[in-house]
Amino acid sequence: MKKFFKILGIIVVVLLIGAAVAWFGFLKPEPPPISDEDRALVNLMPLPSEMEHGNGNFLINVDFGHSLKGMSNSKIEKGLERFYSRFGEITEIPIKNKEGVELVIDCKKTTKAYPSLNDDESYSLIISDSKIELSANSDTGILYGLESLLQLTKQENGDWVFPELELKDNPRFPWRGLMIDAGRHWVNKETILRNLDAMAAVKMNVLHWHLSEYQGFRVESKKFPKLHEMGSQGNFYSQEDIKEIVAYASDRGIRVIPEFDVPGHTTAWFVGHPELASAPGPYVLDSVFGILDPVMDPTRDEVYDFLDVFVGEMADLFPDEYMHIGGDEVKTAQWDANDSIQNFMKENNIEDSHELQAYFNIRLQKILKKHSKKMMGWDEIIHPDLPKDGIAVQSWRSHKSLWDVARSGNKAVLSSGYYLDHKRPAAFHYTVDPMKIEGGVTIDIDSTNWKGYECKLYVQGTEIDGHVYFFGEGENLRGVMNFMETATDFSNVQLDDETMKFEAEASVGTINYELTTKADSLLGEASIAMFTIDVKGRQTGGSDMPEGEALPKFEKIQPLTAEEEKNILGGEACQWSEMVDNRTIDSRIWPRAAVVAEKLWSPQVLTSNVDDMYRRLMELDDDLDQMGIQHQTSGPEIVQNIVQEPYQKPLQNLVDVLQEDEFFNRMLIYEPQLYTTTPLNRIVDAARPESYVAYRFNKDVDLYLETNDSDAKERILYELQVWSKNHSQLAPALGIPEKYIEDSPLSLEKLPEENSRLKEVEAHSKNLSALSELALSALNGQSVNTNNSEMDSLFIDAGRGHGGTKLSIESGLKKLIQHNQE
Known part of the structure; x- marks a missing residue:
């Protein structure tokens, strides 16, 4: 028996040694390249x-x-x-x-x-x-x-x-870009040069320059001077400006890729050259934003002759091997209404508008190749008939399309999840990685109990086609939204008779749906915060419709092969300019674009620590300010133009803890809508997309509540003492001047501009001080009664958006108050 145990012990020791050798020699994860x-x-x-x-x-x-x-x-x-x-x-x-x-x-x-x-x-x-x-x-x-x-x-x-x-x-990806839209709102040369300095500081190496839009054509053309003379309202880059900017970028290791968006987004082309359009002119520059009707006529040889000369001229100005043709969001109304175009499609067996755009792109690609340029475009351009000859596709609609492009053999650049104008926090962008697809369809697909609806989303006059599929019933009801070639699942559906409520994630935020089924119809609304989208659909398939459309196969996304991964060049942060101008654009780009830069440069294993990312990002925020980037200074400048002393300091205190609301909420503050001529001078323009004052405060609250850290408590007390008094200091500036009261009662719109702009955030000012007073009481050990309707209303209102902004310290204040609740 002793011999048995001795042998057993030897075996155990040998196994342990073997396991240790295997662990330390083969299985133990490699340490990160930076501890x-x-x-x-x-x-x-x-x-x-x-x-x-x-x-x-x-x-x-x-x-x-x-x-x-x-x-x-x-x-x-x-x-x-x-x-x-x-x-x-x-x-x-x-x-x-x-x-x-x-x-x-x-x-x-x-x-x-x-x-x-x-x-x-x-x-x-x-x-x-x-x-x-x-x-x-x-x-x-x-x-x-x-x-x-x-x-x-x-x-x-x-x-x-x-x-x-x-x-x-060394960089993880060779393409690390920033897209700046100079078409919708003019972005001057000085602003471009300033942003090139910031790009160089974080090792970004591609400026993607969006130069034509419905609202403006921004480059001098000596071949077709009407393009800039009639299509820019005088705001364009001379050819000498272009040469200076390209040289300035080159000195910093940055490539410059121009984008001339065709065949849609082309009103500015048609102001001087209506002969290029699919509908007769005359045309004027658009002053509204959205997806509009003007589109080039892809059936006429004269259009390609024009583009051939134009591309040749621009090829001499921009030395990069790529030229971006846009190709996104092409509305087909003018094509559908043009008999000549419809006849052309029939004669050439072109089935639909997508095939017609592919015909246009194929002819344009040959022109680009003639001038030694490779085609780049947004992901709508992808088509089996396009050659694989170095064409690069920029994926903006979904992460999945990036991988589809890579699998097709084309080069791919990611922008989905990197849209800076969506006003998502840096932490959101830090989760987006070209080589990882988060989410996808994860629910169980029940082919024996389902219904499918062909649907349309109506967004500002634009129709977006897609499908909604429901599986199961009762508490087990779940489904898949399939729009813009992106499938997203949802569960936890709340049922109320024939009405269903559920939410689904999108790159712009969480979208809430409330849909009702009536016979074979599906009607209702989708909302992202306060922005509402109409939804209409009809049943086209299901387990109860044997003659209907078949259930599509929702497959798990397979990993890319090593060869397919090589087709992913990198990514670009994108700053569209509907709601920025030369004064505010820096604050919308920086410092959040640096997070995208890090995802595209640093090893993947090093880009998951969000807390450390914010630590370094806030240091960079100050470094960029020292370099002359205007992301920190534009807000105080707007504040100083809204109020005089002694109200500038309390207003700045408020603005420092506000953040610009997400894209669609911001759009809602404009009545009847946002125009190119609308001044960008309100509180929302002074606020930044992310408040680092709020970030530090909320982190201090968490630290104090978890560890009772005394330094964190002191910092919290200091801020609360300032904020609790802030509304009383700002309140006089919110009042209506006596001379206006004496004349007659006036609506908000008729008040002086200073008051109307302040009134938009009056609720935030009140809520900030009210919550800070309660938090001070809680921090000083006093019990706070939070179980009453008045407190509920305060919390609810503090969490709402006002004037296109959000109170970004609301969560931290609420935690402090509820920590000592009665």
Whole structure:
């Protein structure tokens, strides 16, 4: 028996050793390329591919300078000039002559003046206590290394230092872009140049420049001068401006890709050239926003002759290999009403508008190829007959379309989930990854008990076709929404007789549906916050309709193969300009675009820690301000134009804890609607899409409630004392001047502009102070009675939007109050 146990013990030991060897040698997950401890010591954004932090520092003094070990060119020289300029702004150290041995720069190879998609952007940094070595295989890598060095600059004990570390860095994706729409609202040259500086700071390398729209054509054409003379109201970029901007971007390693949106979104083309349109003119620039009717005639050779000359002219201005043709949101009303176009379709066996647009795109692609350009377009352009010759497709409607494009053999760029104008928080964009599809259809599909409806969504005069499928019944009722080629499931349906209520997630937020079935009809509404969409449908299939349409096959999305993954080039953050101008656009782009930059640059394993992302993002927020980006200054400027002293400070206190509401809610504040001429000068324009004052406060509340942290409590008390008094300080500015009261009672619209703009957020001002007073009581140990209708109403109203804004500290205040409730 003893021998048995001895043998058993040996076997157990051998198994344990084997398991340990397997775990540590094969199965144990690899440590991340940057430890949590090391990443907490730096403010780099985006994070590098690998980094190991040391224990000491490199001390910066007036003798700091560089020497060039390898190759150099004007791009590196200009990069060094920018580096020293910003370095001086950060440290205020008067560098003597900028030549020395402290910073050794080793560039292995220089690239062409204009960057390309396949440039080597890698670099390495080694910082010791006496020397800094920056090495790269290209000049672009040197530029990125200098940007990282600036972000590493820090002050310790009164001295400016670089931390000792070693890092190796290269991008995860070669396409890391920002789309700026200059068509709807004019974006001037200075604003574009400023944003190129910000892009370079976070290693973004593509400016996608949207240059034509219903509302404006923004580029000088010497071949067709009527395009800019009649289509821009005088707001356009001269060809010299274009050359300057392209050169400015090239010096920073940034490619510039122009977008001329065709065949839709083309009113501005037709003002000077109505012969290109599918319906007779005359045309004037559109002053409203939305998806409008004007569309090019794809059946006439003269249209292609015009585009051939135009593309040739633009190809000489824009050196990039890609030219973006748009191709999105083509309304077919003019095609449907044009007898000549309908006859052309019949004669050429073109079945529908999608096939007609494909015919247009195929002919246009040949023109682009003639001028040595590759076609890029939004995901509506994808079609089996389009050649795979380098065509890039930008997916905006769904993440799934990105993968479909990659599987088709085309190149793919992701923008779904990266729309900055949707006003989603940085944390939302940080969850979006080109190589991961969240959600999808996960419910059980019951082919024995289902109903399918062909539906239309009506959004501002635009029809969106799709289907809704319901499965099961009673408490087990569930379904799938299938619109814009994206299937999203839903469950937890609330039933009330024939009315169904449920919600489904979309990139713009949570959409709530309330639908009623009557016979074979489906009627109701969808709402995103306060924005309402009409829904109409009819049953076209189901287990009770054996002759109806068959149930489609909802398949689990299969992973991409290694070859298909290579077709995904990266992504772009997008800033459409319906609700921004030159003053406010920076605040809508920055710093949130940096989160997209990090998702596209840094290793996937490093981009899931949201708290650390916000820590570094808020540091970058201040760095960008120091660079001259106007994201922090535009709001206070608007505040100062709304009220005079002594009301500017309390109004700014309020604005600091507001955030712009999501896209559709913002649109609702305009009566009858938003126009290109509508001033963007209201409180919502002063607020930012995300309040970092609110973020810090809400995090402090969580920290205090979880750990009773005394420092967090002190910070909370300070803010609450300010906010609790804020409404009383602002209230006089909200009142109606006596002279207006004496004349006659006036409606809000007839009040002076200052009062009407303030009145929009009066509820927020009241709620901020009321909730802060209650939170102060709770924080001081007093019980607060929250179980009454008055308190319920206060909480509900504080959670609502007012004037296109939300009170972003409402959740933190509510937690404090309810923590000490009676």
